[in-house]
Amino acid sequence: MKPRPTPDAPRLGYLLRTFPVLSETFVAGEIRSVAALTGQAPVVAALYRPGPGQAGGWSPAPGDALRYWNDIDKRHLGGLALAHAGLLAKAPARCLDCLLWPGPGRLALKDRIKAPALARFFLDHGVTHLHSHFGWEQADMLAHLHRLTGLPFSLTLHAADIFVSPDCLRQRLADAAFVATISDYNKALLLDRLGLPGERVHVVRCGVDLPTFPFGPAPEASPPRLVSIGRMVPKKGFDVLLRALALLRDDGVAFAAELVGDGPLRSDLARLAGQLGLADAVTFTGTLEPSEAACRLGRGSVFVLACQKGPDGDMDGIPVALMEAMALGRPVVSTLLSGIPELVADGCGLLAAPGDPRSLAEALRRVLSEKDLAGRLAAAGRQRVEEAFTLDGQARRILELAAGRGPEGQA
Known part of the structure; x- marks a missing residue:
């Protein structure tokens, strides 16, 4: 029996480092499950395309919206100009601040110039909440898009992003609406090493279909x-x-x-x-x-x-x-x-x-x-x-957290 779509659910947009990646099918699975639960087609952007032999786990479907950061180039100057104009008209001070100040992630000027095109991509598809997996450099762009648009954002943290390179996480997570991670073990590390408040860190276990x-x-x-x-x-x-x-x-x-x-x-x-x-x-x-x-x-x-x-x-x-x-x-x-x-x-x-x-x-x-x-x-x-450990439970929990529902800090 198919789940009943919930039109009042938050409209999630995903910003990922690389997509689709064969070794990260749990990300593609969550995106598809969220779409099935909400009746909303996926909206996904990624900084990079996967390299040779890395792609897999995603079959495009009608209605999917997928955009790559590297495709925003000089061939799209007209669209980029319109994106800047639209954001300036709505919030001129915020837009100029985001252009002139690199923010905590110290985004390069060329990236700050391109960012409005990504913002317009999400806004034009009705996105109300941005989410990502792993605390890599796309998290800096998430925080920048939050400053630029006011859209709340969140991240699911997994393994190497916590165990190997935790130094940047504190600033990347500072303005996140919530932080999810896949185990109690990880949550304890995040609370201990980064001093994150427990009410903002939630265990959302990856699952299978x-x-x-x-x-x-x-x-x-x-x-x-x-x-x-x-x-x-x-x-x-x-x-x-x-x-x-x-x-x-x-x-x-x-x-x-x-x-x-x-x-x-x-x-x-x-x-x-x-x-x-x-x-x-x-x-x-x-x-x-x-x-x-x-x-x-x-x-x-x-x-x-x-x-x-x-x-x-x-x-x-x-x-x-x-x-x-x-x-x-x-x-x-x-x-x-x-x-x-x-x-x-x-x-x-x-x-x-x-x-x-x-x-x-x-x-x-x-x-x-x-x-x-x-x-x-x-x-x-x-x-x-x-x-x-079900994929349906994983997607439902992310939707609940994005909507501001559910017990604090619980899986």
Whole structure:
């Protein structure tokens, strides 16, 4: 049953750093879910187009409004002049102040000259609230558009934007109507490190579209199939996973592993698999479209994600791939890191020590050898996702906060 549109809901406009990004399908999913809940076509602007191999997770539909910052150039001088004139006519002092003063984000003059075109894009589509994901440089433009138009804005913060580069966040969030983040772990960090008032910071958990991930038993496979999905970067711990798989093999445990994703470490990881004697047991698929990645998940016996803290301090928040696997009914094995235990709570999966191949191997051995345990984990995992990690719940919560409704500081 489709949700009933709510025409009185706030009209959200999204300003993103890069869009659409294959590794950030939770952003595209939220935008589509907000559109379905409100009956309003998406309005999205982005500073950058995705690079080669990065795009995915978004199929344009009639009525979608999508604009890129780099498309505002000298070919559009007429429209830019009209945008300046319209804003000057409505609020001359505010418009001139935004042009002459770079603001806390210290926007360059050329960006301040272009900003009215972006403002007009949102205003012409009836946007009443601006939202973004991640606290990167587009947050400076959000704050500038707020000064220019008076539109309230908000951000959802995830992982690296908090863990690696928090220094700029305080000024970027100063004028935000609210700040959302995806875990209690993150919220505690924001309150502690940035001194943000608790009533302005809300936990809004990312979620999955349950109909896309129907619950069902794992297929019988001999040997059992282990699946791991993620970008091949240090924080995903694929090297730890490979070493854990080597320990399993040395203990006589049969398996076939499929590693889905790409990234700067892929060639190093393939070389490590060969050095560990795993070349025949491990397959590197490269990047897959979300639908194909979901199929690989569905064919798996166990999903594993060996998350760890990277050398630069980066780490996962709560990986959506874990939610997808749990929704499908696959037992999951991950690590005690960041917000992951908030999803993989007691009885919903097994958690190993980050960066510890032996701990990870032991957790995998248990799931592979104890069928009753695997079944219990699978059922509890699906229930956990249904209760707190749905895409519909994510979109509804953002709409409630943008409308100024809902309990203070709660998920």
